[in-house]
Amino acid sequence: MSTTVQLPRWIDVGALPLLNLLLALVVSGLVVLAIGENPAEVVEILLYGAFGYEEAWGYTLYYTTNFIFTGLAFAVAFHCGLFNIGAEGQAYVGGLGVTLAALYLDFLPFPIMLVVGMLAAMIFGAAWAYIPAYLQARRGSHIVITTIMFNFIASSLMVYLLVNVLRPEGSMTPESEQIAENLRLPFIHDIAGALGIEMASSPLNLSFVYAILASVMVWLFIWHTRWGYAIRTVGANAVAATYAGIEPGRFIIIAMMISGALASFMALNEIMGVQHRLLIDFTAGYGFVGIAVALMGRNHPFGIFLAALLFGMLYQGGAELSFEIPTISNDMVVVIQGLVILFTGAMEHMFRPRVTKMYTAWRLRRDAQEAV
Amino acid sequence: MHQMHGTGETGAVQPAIELRGIDKRFGAVHANKEIDLKVDKGTIHGIVGENGAGKSTLMSILYGFYQADAGTIHVDGKLCDIKGSEDAIAAGIGMVHQHFMLVETFSVLENVILGVEGGAVLRDGVDRAREELHRLEREYSLDIDPDAIVGDLSVGLQQRVEILKALFRGAEILILDEPTGVLTPQEADHLFRILETLKEQGKTVVLITHKLREIMAATDNVSVMRQGAMVAHRKTADTSPEELSELMVGRKVLLRLEKEQAQPKDTVLKVENLCVENAQGVRKVKNASFDIRAGEIVGIAGVSGNGQSELLEALGGIRAASEGVVELNGQDVTPGKGVDAAELRRRGVAHVPEDRHRMAMVTAFSAKEAAILGYEDDPAYQKGVFLDWHAISDATAKMMSEFDVRPDNPDLKAANFSGGNQQKLVLAREIMRDPELLLVGQPTRGVDIGAIEFIHKRIVAMRDAGKAVLLVSVELDEIMSLADRILVMCDGAIIGEVAASDANERVLGLMMAGVDPSEAKAVEGQS
Numbered sequence: 001m002s003t004t005v006q007l008p009r010w011i012d013v014g015a016l017p018l019l020n021l022l023l024a025l026v027v028s029g030l031v032v033l034a035i036g037e038n039p040a041e042v043v044e045i046l047l048y049g050a051f052g053y054e055e056a057w058g059y060t061l062y063y064t065t066n067f068i069f070t071g072l073a074f075a076v077a078f079h080c081g082l083f084n085i086g087a088e089g090q091a092y093v094g095g096l097g098v099t100l101a102a103l104y105l106d107f108l109p110f111p112i113m114l115v116v117g118m119l120a121a122m123i124f125g126a127a128w129a130y131i132p133a134y135l136q137a138r139r140g141s142h143i144v145i146t147t148i149m150f151n152f153i154a155s156s157l158m159v160y161l162l163v164n165v166l167r168p169e170g171s172m173t174p175e176s177e178q179i180a181e182n183l184r185l186p187f188i189h190d191i192a193g194a195l196g197i198e199m200a201s202s203p204l205n206l207s208f209v210y211a212i213l214a215s216v217m218v219w220l221f222i223w224h225t226r227w228g229y230a231i232r233t234v235g236a237n238a239v240a241a242t243y244a245g246i247e248p249g250r251f252i253i254i255a256m257m258i259s260g261a262l263a264s265f266m267a268l269n270e271i272m273g274v275q276h277r278l279l280i281d282f283t284a285g286y287g288f289v290g291i292a293v294a295l296m297g298r299n300h301p302f303g304i305f306l307a308a309l310l311f312g313m314l315y316q317g318g319a320e321l322s323f324e325i326p327t328i329s330n331d332m333v334v335v336i337q338g339l340v341i342l343f344t345g346a347m348e349h350m351f352r353p354r355v356t357k358m359y360t361a362w363r364l365r366r367d368a369q370e371a372v
Numbered sequence: 373m374h375q376m377h378g379t380g381e382t383g384a385v386q387p388a389i390e391l392r393g394i395d396k397r398f399g400a401v402h403a404n405k406e407i408d409l410k411v412d413k414g415t416i417h418g419i420v421g422e423n424g425a426g427k428s429t430l431m432s433i434l435y436g437f438y439q440a441d442a443g444t445i446h447v448d449g450k451l452c453d454i455k456g457s458e459d460a461i462a463a464g465i466g467m468v469h470q471h472f473m474l475v476e477t478f479s480v481l482e483n484v485i486l487g488v489e490g491g492a493v494l495r496d497g498v499d500r501a502r503e504e505l506h507r508l509e510r511e512y513s514l515d516i517d518p519d520a521i522v523g524d525l526s527v528g529l530q531q532r533v534e535i536l537k538a539l540f541r542g543a544e545i546l547i548l549d550e551p552t553g554v555l556t557p558q559e560a561d562h563l564f565r566i567l568e569t570l571k572e573q574g575k576t577v578v579l580i581t582h583k584l585r586e587i588m589a590a591t592d593n594v595s596v597m598r599q600g601a602m603v604a605h606r607k608t609a610d611t612s613p614e615e616l617s618e619l620m621v622g623r624k625v626l627l628r629l630e631k632e633q634a635q636p637k638d639t640v641l642k643v644e645n646l647c648v649e650n651a652q653g654v655r656k657v658k659n660a661s662f663d664i665r666a667g668e669i670v671g672i673a674g675v676s677g678n679g680q681s682e683l684l685e686a687l688g689g690i691r692a693a694s695e696g697v698v699e700l701n702g703q704d705v706t707p708g709k710g711v712d713a714a715e716l717r718r719r720g721v722a723h724v725p726e727d728r729h730r731m732a733m734v735t736a737f738s739a740k741e742a743a744i745l746g747y748e749d750d751p752a753y754q755k756g757v758f759l760d761w762h763a764i765s766d767a768t769a770k771m772m773s774e775f776d777v778r779p780d781n782p783d784l785k786a787a788n789f790s791g792g793n794q795q796k797l798v799l800a801r802e803i804m805r806d807p808e809l810l811l812v813g814q815p816t817r818g819v820d821i822g823a824i825e826f827i828h829k830r831i832v833a834m835r836d837a838g839k840a841v842l843l844v845s846v847e848l849d850e851i852m853s854l855a856d857r858i859l860v861m862c863d864g865a866i867i868g869e870v871a872a873s874d875a876n877e878r879v880l881g882l883m884m885a886g887v888d889p890s891e892a893k894a895v896e897g898q899s
Contacts, residue, residue: 006788224758229741229748236736242690243723243731244746245714364397 007356013298017344019351020296021310024343028336035327042321042328049320050313056320058188058202064305064312065204065269068211070290071308072218073263075299077143079222080255081235086132086147087263088287089154090125094264096158097124098271099166099278102179113183117272118210118265125264126257128154133256137249143256155281162280176278185273205273210265215301218262231255263287292341307344314340386449388413388545388576389434389465394443396429403429405601407443411545411593416567416577418587418608421597422620422820427580430597431547435467436460447545466538467547472530476523480533481505483522484540501540508539512569527677528559535566545576552586556675557848557881564590582620582821584613585849596620621821629825631832634856636665640809640840641687646696648679648686655694656682658864664809669831669841671855671872673848675884679864680844681726684813687842688723689713700809717746722802726813726844728791732798735787739777740768742786743801771800776826791818796827803830810834813844828854848877862886 007016029039050060070087077084101113101120108116132146159174166176185206189199222228230251233241238248270282293311297303318333343350389411396404404426411417421427432438434445436454445452447463454460460467474483485501505518514532516525522533531551538546548567552560567577567590579591587594588608596604596619604619641664648657656679664670674680685691687698692708700719705711713723723746725731733742744753744764753764768782775796777789786794799815815831816824831854835841845851851858858870860883868889870879883889 006785220758224761226748226754226759229744229759232737233734233745237730237734239731240734240745243688243713243725244748245689245712245717247712 007359011355011359013300013303016351016355017296017298017303017307019355020343020347021340024340027343028339031332031335031339032328035332037325037327042325045321045324046313046317048317049324050317054200055202056316058200058204059319060309060312060316061208062203062205062269062274062312063315064308065208065211066266066286067290067293067308067311068215068305069265069269070263070287071293071297071304072214072301073259073261073287074290074294075297075301075304076218076222076231076262077255077259078294078299079228079235080231080252081238082133082136082143082252082256082259084129084147084256084259085144085291086129086150086287087259087266087290088283088285089147089151090128090260090263091266091283091287092151092154092158093128094121094125094260095267095271095278095282096161097121097264098267099176099179102183102272103166103177106180106183110182114185114206114272117183118268121264121267122261125260125262125267127260129256129260129263130253133253136256137252151287158278159280162278166278174280178277179272183272184276185268187273203274205269207265207269207273210268212305214262214265215305219301221258227251227254263290289337289341292344296344310340311337386413387411387446388448389578390446390449391430391434392444392446394430394433394440394445396426396433396438396440402600404433404440407597407602409595409602410605411576411578413448413576414571414574415592416571416579416590418579418581418591418594419597420580420582420584420587420594420616420620422582422822425597425620426600427597428549429600431467431549431578431580434460435465435547461541461543464542464544465547466541466543466545468531468534468538468549468551470550472534474522474530474533477521479519479521480516480525480536481518483533484518484537486537488541504540505536508536511573512539512566514566526559527554527675528556528562531555531563532566543575545578546570547578547580549580550582551579552581552583554676554846556884557877558885559675560586584616587616588613598622617821629828629832629853632836634668634835636668636856637838639663639665640701641842642697642699643687644697644699646683646686646698647694648682648691649694650682650691656864657686659696660861660864660866661696662859662866662869664840664842666808666840667835667838668856669835669843669854671843671845671851671858672861672866673851673858673880673884674846674861676846678861678884680861681813682864683861684723684726684811684842684844688721688725688811689716713746714749717805720805720808722805722807722810724798724802724810724812724815726817728794728798728817733786733794735785737786738783739772739786739789739797740764740782743768743771743782743797745801747801747805771797771804774804775800775830776823792820792823795819796823799827799830803834806837807839809840809842811842811844814846815843816845816847816850824850848880851875852877852880860884860889 032039032042050056070091073087073090074084097120098117101117105116128150132143132150135141135146136143162174162176167174168177187201188204188208189201192199222232230246231254233244233246234248234251241248266283266286271278275282289311293307294304297307314337318336321328322330322333387410391407391409394404394407407430419427429438433440434454436456436459439455445454447465452463454463475486481498481501484505485497489497502518509515514536516529516532516536522530535546551563555563570577581587591608594606594608594611594616595602596616598620643663644661646657646660647655650656660683662670672680672683682691686693686707689707689712693706696706697704698706700721705716705719729735733745753760765782769780771777772780772782777793777796777800789797795818802810812831815827819827831841843851843854852872852875855872858872858875858880859866860868860870860880862884863886867886868883
């Protein structure tokens with residue numbers, strides 16, 4: 001028995017993250033002040049840069065797409081009690097899958113290619129996640145350690161492949177060949193153009209729609225299917241899972257492979273959507289930020305969408321910021337992003353005890369009044 | 373001397389503890405309602421009540437885990453503001469918790485000085501502690517080897533270490549929370565002798581329990597709590613178990629279940645030479661052989677930790693057998709050989725595990741999610757590829773009404789139900805499947821007396837409907853009142869079988885301690 005009342009949902013998933021976010025922005029503001037700039041102006045440029053005009057929206061949502069995929073990837077594993085640090089590597093290897101499919105199966109027509117590209121990414125990403133998952137499930141190697149290691153392995157492997165195998169002859173850059181035009185994901189502005197709507201050009205492409213669909217699928221999967229139920233049981237109480245006849249090892253592997261597949265979708269956005277070729281470090285840390293996105297979004301697809309939008313805004317608005325105010329370098333933007341991750345992700349529970357206490361006191365007083 | 377104080381109220385001597393108007397709320401739950409309590413110096417004072425009556429809350433307030441919303445605590449007549457366990461220790465109050473707070477890899481001595489090492493260099497403190505410990509052992513006849521590793525000691529001895537810990541910290545008042553739950557009857561008797569010695573040396577003992585037999589055997593005075601309120605104070609000599617149970621529940625209770633003679637039919641479960649090892653590879657079940665027939669309840673008695681848990685888990689398909697064969701209705705279902713918990717469920721084996729929190733449910737889930745654990749594959753719960761939450765919600769509501777689970781809200785988080793209601797939900801989930809074989813461990817642990825009666829009736833009803841039941845319990849009363857045949861386990865082996873009609877506590881107790889059944893009966897014959 002505890003002295004506290006359970007927090008209502010709106011505080012738990014609404015007010016608390018907002019409070020953390022606010023604190024992150026206040027501290028960021030102090031840092032901005034310290035280097036002699038006006039925080040109000042910075043916020044204004046940040047917001048304008050992210051949402052102020054059509055093209056900005058496109059960029060913000062393009063970044064958001066990556067964060068949705070990596071956030072969902074982390075969340076699915078987390079529901080199974082696994083801390084998957086390896087989205088970065090899984091997305092990287094997933095990118096290899098897309099590229100290989102695009103380069104060697106380029107005879108396929110466009111709609112089939114979309115599906116094949118997606119499957120290739122999924123298979124490669126899931127396979128890369130399978131090995132740490134197997135080691136965790138059957139050999140007890142800790143998933144955090146193995147997935148970190150697999151990020152490094154993926155990184156080295158891709159450098160080797162790009163330099164020695166995939167680099168076209170005569171090219172000096174470690175990149176694959178461009179994938180054929182009919183195998184690229186259409187940009188949203190092109191789709192809109194075809195429908196007769198004028199839109200500013202941006203990297204936002206069809207994979208954003210994938211991301212929304214994936215969010216819905218993950219929600220249905222986790223809360224409305226037997227496997228989702230089994231995964232949550234394993235995550236919440238592995239002993240109870242065994243008792244129920246749910247073999248934890250099996251669902252650890254399943255959850256991790258789904259996680260890896262979701263992470264690999266990031267490669268759809270980057271490679272089929274924007275870069276149109278495989279290049280070094282195209283994952284650019286999105287896999288790691290996905291952890292913060294998922295934690296901030298309470299591992300729920302809707303929360304993840306909001307958190308991903310926030311980080312998309314910080315990425316796009318931050319880029320604008322370093323462009324507009326020269327004293328605010330790109331590193332400064334990274335500091336602000338870091339503070340947001342710190343306060344919303346790592347220090348997620350900082351205010352919880354106090355808010356719980358305040359809410360409890362308020363409830364008790366109200367109950368007492370009602371009793372009178 | 374203590375008897376003189378026992379008469380109490382008009383005496384000039386200060387009570388050791390006096391609580392005045394202690395009041396405590398947890399949100400909407402009124403856990404303690406203006407509790408007044410006087411515990412006379414040099415007495416053993418029992419506090420009884422159902423689970424959830426507020427006994428533990430009251431003691432937690434006394435020991436500083438919680439702060440009362442209102443009311444005062446007086447120790448030896450002095451007003452005490454107890455904000456934490458340090459304050460309680462300083463006031464001379466010691467507590468022996470239900471779950472021991474010991475470091476298993478440390479020696480007895482190291483455990484005793486934990487937190488009061490006395491200085492940065494361990495050695496001086498250790499030497500002083502060793503002397504002090506010897507004195508305490510002599511004074512209270514608490515024989516124990518100070519250098520033994522606590523993890524190697526029996527549960528009874530570990531409890532003694534807990535008592536020593538409290539005495540070492542200068543406790544004058546000792547609170548014991550359900551101290552006999554893990555002991556054999558003989559060990560419990562030994563504990564009561566120790567408490568008697570403590571009393572003779574002038575210490576005050578507060579004994580919290582729900583076992584009326586212990587209250588009658590060990591205490592001088594007894595206070596009864598019901599639904600957060602103190603409802604009666606009695607001198608033990610002037611009361612009876614019947615009166616106390618009536619006070620606890622607020623109505624008359626059947627202490628002994630009335631049931632028809634069993635009508636056993638065909639063998640349902642046949643266990644032959646079953647051996648089970650734990651995760652460390654230690655053999656916990658040794659060559660167990662027995663069978664259970666339809667229409668009978670077979671009870672397994674034993675001190676907890678003697679292999680019953682592993683046996684139950686193996687039969688439930690959770691733990692693999694290292695040797696032996698298990699047959700269900702003539703078919704091989706030896707655990708670990710391609711048969712898991714899910715397969716056993718499909719074949720009509722329901723399992724209520726011993727440990728509700730660790731195994732029977734996921735406390736983070738809602739009640740309806742907890743209510744399908746193990747049966748999530750049931751076609752009735754599916755709609756296409758999805759789970760049919762409407763059907764599940766309805767099924768849960770049905771379980772709740774049939775087993776009187778309160779509150780009857782399928783969406784409430786499982787953790788927010790009281791222990792007894794969680795247990796009723798688990799029992800509902802398993803029993804309402806109408807299984808061929810019901811495996812049930814500690815069915816009434818942490819459950820109110822009123823609910824115990826209900827649960828016992830449901831288990832007997834299963835038997836009368838021609839089902840086979842295997843009951844594992846550390847409560848001898850429960851085994852004796854429910855089972856038709858009693859198997860006694862000691863150190864992993866089934867050392868004997870007693871028909872329920874021939875069973876009594878002494879014989880079972882001796883067998884539980886490893887005495888051969890024929891000898892046990894002979895000993896019983898002499899005494």
